[in-house]
Amino acid sequence: RRVVRQTCQETGKEAELQVxxxxGEMDxxxxxxxxxxLEHILRNAIDHGLEKPAERKKASKSDSGxxxxxxxxxxxxxxxRISDDGAGINVDTxxxxxxxxxxxxxxxxVEDDEVLDFILQSGFSTAEQVTQISGRGVGMDVVNTEIKQLNGSLHIGTELGKGSTFTIRLPLTVLINQALMVHVDEAVYAIPLSNIEHVVRVTSEEINKLSSGGASDYVYAGYQYEHLHIGYVLHGTAPAKMPEKGKFPILLARSGDHRVALQVDQxxxxxxxxxxSVGQQLSSINSISGATILPDGQVALILDLSTLIRTSHALQKTDDASRLLHEAAAxxxxxxxxxxxxxxxxxxxKVTQRLLTRHKYEPITAKDGMDALTVMLETIPDIILLDVEMPRMDGYELxxxxxxxxxxxxxxxxxxxSRTGDKHRDRAINIGxxxxxxxxxxxxxxxxxxxxxxxDQ
Known part of the structure; x- marks a missing residue:
């Protein structure tokens, strides 16, 4: 609304914004x-699309677009979809x-749709002069490139005298879900609640009996659940012997005819x-359905219990079960x-990227800490070069x-x-x-x- 209000003031036009x-949810x-x-398309809609009040009156339109x-x-x-009821785009021009x-x-x-696509080419303009309103360093070619980098598409529709519509389509890369957060070994995992039948607490004596083979199954409500520690299925490592006192959480889940009592640490x-979504390094691991960024910036993997249960049966056939999570990093x-x-x-x-490319490294970039965490969902780098002062999440926080x-x-x-003082250096070293x-x-x-x-690695 700020962009619309400001552009109207600068152009002497009137416009109402409807949202x-x-x-809806968006990543x-x-x-x-x-x-x-979006801001550039809005400025364009007012600057080049909407007519001034006098012109709109002549066209039997309301003063305000x-x-x-x-x-x-x-x-x-x-x-x-960003639409306006302005003059439309003259395809013949x-x-x-x-x-x-x-x-x-x-x-x-050449069809009209193909002709309109020329607007999206670098340096293409039918305007006699570029205004300071819609030409603020972001052209339609840059807009189109940004959308393509998000694996999206941009389509332009127009009708002379009636207005234009810019349609942006982006892949739905995010879902919202309720999950139970658990500790397994040193890591935090998220398990969708829809995957869990029940959560029970079991004494350490019962768990040690199950773990030692004294009982093969955990019985709940008349059903038998095969006992497994999630760490064993994920990493192929047996859990340490439980403390003598206390009760510990067990997640009861089912996949088809298989019922499993999955032990977690906390x-x-x-x-x-x-x-x-996760990148290629983790997407091949069937028991991982995605990842999420926690409020403290930590990344938690999301477990698919149905697949995890099926995997557990294959793992139990061999003593040296493959370390599934470490397989991706390895x-x-x-x-x-x-x-x-x-x-x-x-x-x-850009300068650092060119330097590293010349010396046979593969550089990837992020503009701040939050962007870097998102990048590392897809790719785990071998080393990080980190600035301190950045928006959203600074270097110390990352x-x-x-x-x-x-x-x-x-x-x-x-x-x-550029912060080379001892206190800044000491803070960085203390963080790690x-x-x-x-x-x-x-x-x-x-x-x-x-x-x-x-x-050294």
């Missing part, structure tokens, strides 16, 4: 990346401009989680080291989150910052940062430090 479906990362695109943003979910997609620039042949038959509690073979660059300066990211996450705590961290460098850094020194830390 429908705003209560925060997607939302943050799509906001600049209408811009509508509609959010909806269609299948596995989030759909955003775009066609003539494309012919003039040699993009299409004068005699060729219940944390019920929590609403945002489910994110796929290192002879690969190029991956370096995660976390810095809010695009210049620093380093703390990494060191407290069992999946990530082994990753070496080099902090690179491996090396601390000042800005601007010497290229040879950075490369030596990276090589040294990777060699």
């Amino acid at each position: 429908n479906g705003a209560e 925060r990362t997607q939302l943050n990346r799509i906001v600049p695109a 209408t811009i509508a943003i509609n959010f909806s979910r269609e299948g596995s997609e989030v759909v955003l 775009i066609r003539n401009k494309a012919i003039e620039r040699g993009l299409i042949d004068k005699n060729s038959k 219940l944390i509690g019920r929590q609403e989680i945002v489910i994110k 796929v290192k073979e002879e690969k190029i080291p991956t370096v995660l660059i976390v810095d809010d300066s695009i210049t620093v990211r 380093a703390t989150a990494v060191r407290s996450d069992p999946r990530l705590k082994h990753i070496p961290i080099i902090m690179i910052t 940062v491996n090396m601390y460098m000042g800005k601007p850094f010497q290229e040879h020194e950075l490369l030596e430090n990276i090589q040294s830390l990777l060699h």
Whole structure:
């Protein structure tokens, strides 16, 4: 609404903004990346789409134009439609401009939809001059590129004299679910409540009897549940002997005809989680259905109990059951080291990226700590280069989150910052940062430090 109000003031036009479906859920990362695109489309709608009050009167329209943003979910997609009731886009003007620039042949038959797509090309404009309102460093080509990077699409529809509609389609990458958070070994896991039949507490004496083979099954409500420790199924390691006193949680679950009593170390509690997809490193592990970022920044894997139960039967046929979670992290073979660059300066990211590429590293980038956590859901880097001052989550907060996450705590961290005072350095070292460098850094020194830390691993 601020963008609409400000643009109307600058153009001398009137517009009412209508938002429908705003209560729908959308991935925060997607939302943050799509906001600049939405703002540009809104400015365009007012600057180039809506007519001034006098022109609208001549066209038998109300003085005030209408811009509508509609959010909806269609299948596995989030759909955003931005519509205006303005003058529409003159397709013939775009066609003539494309012919003039040699993009299409004068005699060729090109459909209107294809002609409208020229608006999305870099440097293509039919305006006599670029205004400071809709031309603020984000062109429609950049908007289209950003949407494509999110694996989405942008479609333009228009009717001369009646208005235009920009339709953005994005994959639905997030689901909301109720989950039970549990501790297993040193890690936190999320288990959807829909997977759990009952939660019971069992004495350590009963658990030790089950674990030692004194009883093969746990009996509840007349049904027999095979006793397993989740850590055994996930890691292939038997749990330590339980303390002599106390009661411990057991999750009762079923997959088909198989009933299992799954032992965990500790219940944390019920929590609403945002489910994110995991990258190739973890997607091949059937018992993991996704991941979620906890309020403290830690990443928790989401377990699919149905698959976990089926997996447990295969694991029990061999004493040296494969360590499923560690299998993903162990796929290192002879690969190029991956370096995660976390810095809010695009210049620093680009310069460092080029340096690392020249020296046979595979760089990936993140603009702040929250972005880095999302990146590490997909790819676990071999080393992290980390700035301190960043929006949303700074370097100290990210380093703390990494060191407290069992999946990530082994990753070496080099902090690179203009804050070179002892108190900043000491704080970083206390958190667990491996090396601390000042800005601007010497290229040879950075490369030596990276090589040294990777060699130590």
